[in-house]
Amino acid sequence: xxxxxxxxxxxxxxxxxxxxxxxxxxxxxxxxxxxxxxxxxxxxxxxxxxxxxxxxxxxxxxxxxxxxxxxxxxxxxxxxxxxxxxxxxxxxxxxxxxxxxxxxxxxxxxxxxxxxxxxxxxxxxxxxxxxxxxxxxxxxxxxxxxxxxxxxxxxxxxxxxxxxxxxxxxxxxxxxxxxxxxxxxxxxxxxxxxxxxxxxxxxxxxxxxxxxxxxxxxxxxxxxxxxxxx
Amino acid sequence: xxxxxxxxxxxxxxxxxxxxxxxxxxxxxxxxxxxxxxxxxxxxxxxxxxxxxxxxxxxxxxxxxxxxxxxxxxxxxxxxxxxxxxxxxxxxxxxxxxxxxxxxxxxxxxxxxxxxxxxxxxxxxxxxxxxxxxxxxxxxxxxxxxxxxxxxxxxxxxxxxxxxxxxxxxxxxxxxxxxxxxxxxxxxxxxxxxxxxxxxxxxxxxxxxxxxxxxxxxxxxxxxxxxxxxxxxxxxxxxxxxxxxxxxxxxxxxxxxxxxxxxxxxxxxxxxxxxxxxxxxxxxxxxxxxxxxxxxxxxxxxxxxxxxxxxxxxxxxxxxxxxxxxxxxxxxxxxxxxxxxxxxxxxxxxxxxxxxxxxxxxxxxxxxxxxxxxxxxxxxxxxxxxxxxxxxxxxxxxxxxxxxxxxxxxxxxxxxxxxxxxxxxxxxxxxxxxxxxxxxxxxxxxxxxxxxxxxxxxxxxxxxxxxxxxxxxxxxxxxxxxxxxxxxxxxxxxxxxxxxxxxxxxxxxxxxxxxxxxxxxxxxxxxxxxxxxxxxxxxxxxxxxxxxxxxxxxxxxxxxxxxxxxxxxxxxxxxxxxxxxxxxxxxxxxxxxxxxxxxxxxxxxxxxxxxxxxxxxxxxxxxxxxxxxxxxxxxxxxxxxxxxxxxxxxxxxxxxxxxxxxxxxxxxxxxxxxxxxxxxxxxxxxxxxxxxxxxxxxxxxxxxxxxxxxxxxxxxxxxxxxxxxxxxxxxxxxxxxxxxxxxxxxx
Numbered sequence: 016x017x018x019x020x021x022x023x024x025x026x027x028x029x030x031x032x033x034x035x036x037x038x039x040x041x042x043x044x045x046x047x048x049x050x051x052x053x054x055x056x057x058x059x060x061x062x063x064x065x066x067x068x069x070x071x072x073x074x075x076x077x078x079x080x081x082x083x084x085x086x087x088x089x090x091x092x093x094x095x096x097x098x099x100x101x102x103x104x105x106x107x108x109x110x111x112x113x114x115x116x117x118x119x120x121x122x123x124x125x126x127x128x129x130x131x132x133x134x135x136x137x138x139x140x141x142x143x144x145x146x147x148x149x150x151x152x153x154x155x156x157x158x159x160x161x162x163x164x165x166x167x168x169x170x171x172x173x174x175x176x177x178x179x180x181x182x183x184x185x186x187x188x189x190x191x192x193x194x195x196x197x198x199x200x201x202x203x204x205x206x207x208x209x210x211x212x213x214x215x216x217x218x219x220x221x222x223x224x225x226x227x228x229x230x231x232x233x234x235x236x237x238x239x240x241x242x243x244x245x
Numbered sequence: 246x247x248x249x250x251x252x253x254x255x256x257x258x259x260x261x262x263x264x265x266x267x268x269x270x271x272x273x274x275x276x277x278x279x280x281x282x283x284x285x286x287x288x289x290x291x292x293x294x295x296x297x298x299x300x301x302x303x304x305x306x307x308x309x310x311x312x313x314x315x316x317x318x319x320x321x322x323x324x325x326x327x328x329x330x331x332x333x334x335x336x337x338x339x340x341x342x343x344x345x346x347x348x349x350x351x352x353x354x355x356x357x358x359x360x361x362x363x364x365x366x367x368x369x370x371x372x373x374x375x376x377x378x379x380x381x382x383x384x385x386x387x388x389x390x391x392x393x394x395x396x397x398x399x400x401x402x403x404x405x406x407x408x409x410x411x412x413x414x415x416x417x418x419x420x421x422x423x424x425x426x427x428x429x430x431x432x433x434x435x436x437x438x439x440x441x442x443x444x445x446x447x448x449x450x451x452x453x454x455x456x457x458x459x460x461x462x463x464x465x466x467x468x469x470x471x472x473x474x475x476x477x478x479x480x481x482x483x484x485x486x487x488x489x490x491x492x493x494x495x496x497x498x499x500x501x502x503x504x505x506x507x508x509x510x511x512x513x514x515x516x517x518x519x520x521x522x523x524x525x526x527x528x529x530x531x532x533x534x535x536x537x538x539x540x541x542x543x544x545x546x547x548x549x550x551x552x553x554x555x556x557x558x559x560x561x562x563x564x565x566x567x568x569x570x571x572x573x574x575x576x577x578x579x580x581x582x583x584x585x586x587x588x589x590x591x592x593x594x595x596x597x598x599x600x601x602x603x604x605x606x607x608x609x610x611x612x613x614x615x616x617x618x619x620x621x622x623x624x625x626x627x628x629x630x631x632x633x634x635x636x637x638x639x640x641x642x643x644x645x646x647x648x649x650x651x652x653x654x655x656x657x658x659x660x661x662x663x664x665x666x667x668x669x670x671x672x673x674x675x676x677x678x679x680x681x682x683x684x685x686x687x688x689x690x691x692x693x694x695x696x697x698x699x700x701x702x703x704x705x706x707x708x709x710x711x712x713x714x715x716x717x718x719x720x721x722x723x724x725x726x727x728x729x730x731x732x733x734x735x736x737x738x739x740x741x742x743x744x745x746x747x748x749x750x751x752x753x754x755x756x757x758x759x760x761x762x763x764x765x766x767x768x769x770x771x772x773x774x775x776x777x778x779x780x781x782x783x784x785x786x787x788x789x790x791x792x793x794x795x796x797x798x799x800x801x802x803x804x805x806x807x808x809x810x811x812x813x814x815x816x817x818x819x820x821x822x823x824x825x826x827x828x829x830x831x832x833x834x835x836x837x838x839x840x841x842x843x844x845x846x847x848x849x850x851x852x853x854x855x856x857x858x859x860x861x862x863x864x865x866x867x868x869x870x871x872x873x874x875x876x877x878x879x880x881x882x883x884x885x886x887x888x889x890x891x892x893x894x895x896x897x898x899x900x901x902x903x904x905x906x907x908x909x910x911x912x913x914x915x916x917x918x919x920x921x922x923x924x925x926x927x928x929x930x931x932x933x934x935x936x937x938x939x940x941x942x943x944x945x946x947x948x949x950x951x952x953x954x955x956x957x958x959x960x961x962x963x964x965x966x967x968x969x970x971x972x973x974x975x976x977x978x979x980x981x982x983x984x985x986x987x988x989x990x991x992x
Contacts, residue, residue: 030808034790041795072775099778100771121782122790139683 897924
């Protein structure tokens with residue numbers, strides 16, 4: 016799976032930036048790099064990443080401001096902060112801004128790799144719900160892409176399976192169309208109409224109904240997104 | 246810290262506001278206290294004036310009371326040891342004004358007036374005649390008129406004098422009729438504290454209803470008293486102190502005087518009584534009589550006066566006064582009747598006075614025993630009689646005041662008296678007031694009300710009232726003084742506030758400086774931490790990758806080794822800078838001044854920095870002049886060059902011209918080392934601060950360069966250690982030149 020993950024490294028120190036890129040690429044990740052805040056913001060808005068390694072002290076826009084801005088914009092990409100600021104309050108401030116983890120320079124590369132994996136696990140729906148999970152009255156098998164209830168099986172498309180997996184990983188939470196698109200389609204929603212997501216939701220609801228769902232499992236929350244109540 | 250400062254400011258402001266309020270309140274209280282003290286002073290002054298006037302009047306009344314009745318005659322017979330009675334001239338003869346007394350006179354029971362003046366010789370004849378006219382036209386009618394006195398034959402007998410039928414009551418009643426004056430008997434004794442209104446009963450009310458007053462009467466009277474000074478009454482209760490007070494002067498109260506009873510030899514008394522009415526005549530006979538008498542007066546005046554006074558006091562034995570037994574002509578005693586001077590009046594001559602109140606029978610009865618028996622003379626106290634002005638004259642009082650006394654010589658009744666000299670009384674009150682007035686006080690005597698008076702003392706003489714208006718010459722002096730104090734208070738408050746504001750500003754400046762320093766230190770620690778951790782991170786990362794063999798290619802491996810070396814040098818420079826600065830701060834920096842070639846030193850530095858500059862995209866150039874060896878610290882000069890080149894590599898990065906030139910030259914005995922770049926230059930507002938320790942342009946979290954803020958600070962200190970300086974010069978077309986001047990140390 017790791018060779019499919021795309022990581023953005025934002026670091027102004029050239030030697031560290033180059034070293035991290037080499038290290039991550041060596042371990043199978045796809046790596047993009049940015050050397051200042053402006054470049055980082057531009058790249059992050061162009062495509063979706065699975066993880067961002069973010070230095071705090073950056074030219075033009077600080078790492079803290081970038082993190083806060085992205086969280087305000089609804090970008091939920093996991094962020095690991097890399098910084099020389101090792102005070103407890105700095106860590107608290109960083110995590111409060113929306114970072115998923117915080118690692119202080121100088122760090123061990125093995126530890127960094129372990130933290131990257133941990134964050135990816137936490138934020139990857141496949142990791143959180145597993146290959147087989149329940150979705151309301153249904154049992155979902157991600158390996159065979161089937162949805163079954165009372166020994167009645169319905170075949171799912173990969174996209175439908177991913178959508179069900181995403182909702183199952185985030186029960187009772189309101190999920191915006193943007194987040195759903197990023198999480199399922201693995202792309203930034205820049206330039207994509209929300210209509211695409213809505214069409215897929217409509218089809219998924221029909222499929223669930225046909226499969227035997229007695230109640231609506233995916234609710235529309237007006238102006239906010241969708242919510243799964245199993 | 247700032248919150249605490251703001252809290253202190255708020256507390257101080259509250260305390261100052263409280264103190265200001267307290268001070269203003271104290272000033273208000275001070276003003277009230279001053280007003281109360283001033284009012285007390287007015288009351289005290291009024292009381293002092295009252296006592297002074299009372300003493301004056303007491304002395305005057307007492308002296309007049311002691312005046313022998315014979316003084317009221319132009320000539321009289323003192324008691325002598327001779328048989329032949331000798332007339333002497335009265336000490337009051339021709340005396341019109343005698344202090345508070347004006348124009349002595351005597352009235353007998355036939356209403357005949359006797360004035361002690363010589364109509365022919367008196368220099369004040371005109372005044373006497375005018376005064377006689379006043380007495381005739383005003384006093385006698387006020388007393389009931391000639392007819393009244395004659396027809397009613399009012400007698401104030403010794404025995405009848407007890408009760409209401411006294412001379413005093415008669416005069417008082419006449420006065421009441423004439424002027425509606427309150428009877429002194431109807432007045433209650435007043436307190437003199439100036440704060441209590443008298444419960445005086447108006448005379449007219451008393452006359453109309455002599456019996457007990459109904460309650461509403463007292464209320465009406467109280468209202469009358471209050472309306473007399475309405476403004477004071479209305480204003481003062483707020484201060485709890487009445488501005489007007491009634492001051493009773495009891496000099497003429499009957500209780501203050503007493504009836505005198507003296508004895509005189511009958512012969513002398515008879516002769517004197519026989520003189521009634523003679524003196525008032527203006528014919529020439531008096532002149533001859535006076536001339537005769539005067540001959541004796543010249544020789545005997547003093548003796549006679551003493552004798553007369555002694556005889557009145559009863560100190561002369563009766564047998565010694567027998568000798569004076571002048572005969573009286575019965576037909577000569579009437580007012581205006583022709584009368585011849587005589588030394589041979591019969592003893593018991595009183596019987597010859599036709600108009601005298603019961604005179605004839607009494608004289609007849611007393612005749613047989615008269616020569617041997619001393620005559621008892623009863624002298625009653627003076628009683629005031631107010632005769633209102635009729636011609637619009639406006640005096641101190643509403644009318645002329647006559648002081649009258651009743652003389653009874655057996656069956657003979659006389660009224661003696663004089664007019665109160667009001668102008669002299671006013672002068673005495675004014676003199677007294679001038680003596681007792683305090684600073685800033687004035688006064689005015691007036692019967693009318695004065696609104697502007699600070700305090701009005703009503704001097705109640707019994708026969709009339711005078712308003713003694715005590716004035717504040719400067720009515721606003723209390724306000725002025727309090728205003729002055731208030732100004733001082735404000736000035737002190739302003740000074741205190743200014744001092745506090747300055748102190749707070751100083752504290753604020755100190756605090757902000759501390760905050761700034763603290764932030765600078767935090768930034769420095771953060772920067773040092775960053776500067777230390779960054780190369781360490783690189784070194785550790787490369788070392789770990791090399792160790793774990795996470796190196797994809799051999800080229801990468803060499804790159805990692807090179808990177809580790811560069812980062813180590815960077816770390817070394819950083820540590821060197823920090824340690825140097827620390828040593829300089831502690832004063833423990835040791836310089837090794839040795840003679841050497843500065844160009845050689847700088848060339849070595851250039852070689853060392855060249856890879857770093859190239860890596861950063863710059864070309865290093867040198868323009869070294871011939872400089873003879875001089876004494877300098879080699880390490881310090883190298884550090885200067887390293888820091889300036891490092892600074893140029895960091896901050897001149899977006900330059901089109903990537904040359905960094907190191908230049909040396911000599912100028913004015915100084916060795917100049919210059920590093921020129923063609924970057925954006927240093928903004929003018931930053932130029933003054935970039936040599937400060939820990940100072941770095943832009944915010945720590947967003948700046949585009951790394952560093953601790955110590956490099957240029959160290960350059961400056963190293964230059965100063967060489968007795969030199971550092972300056973920034975703007976380069977053309979862009980960029981800047983950092984010039985370090987070193988003073989060669991003489992060997």
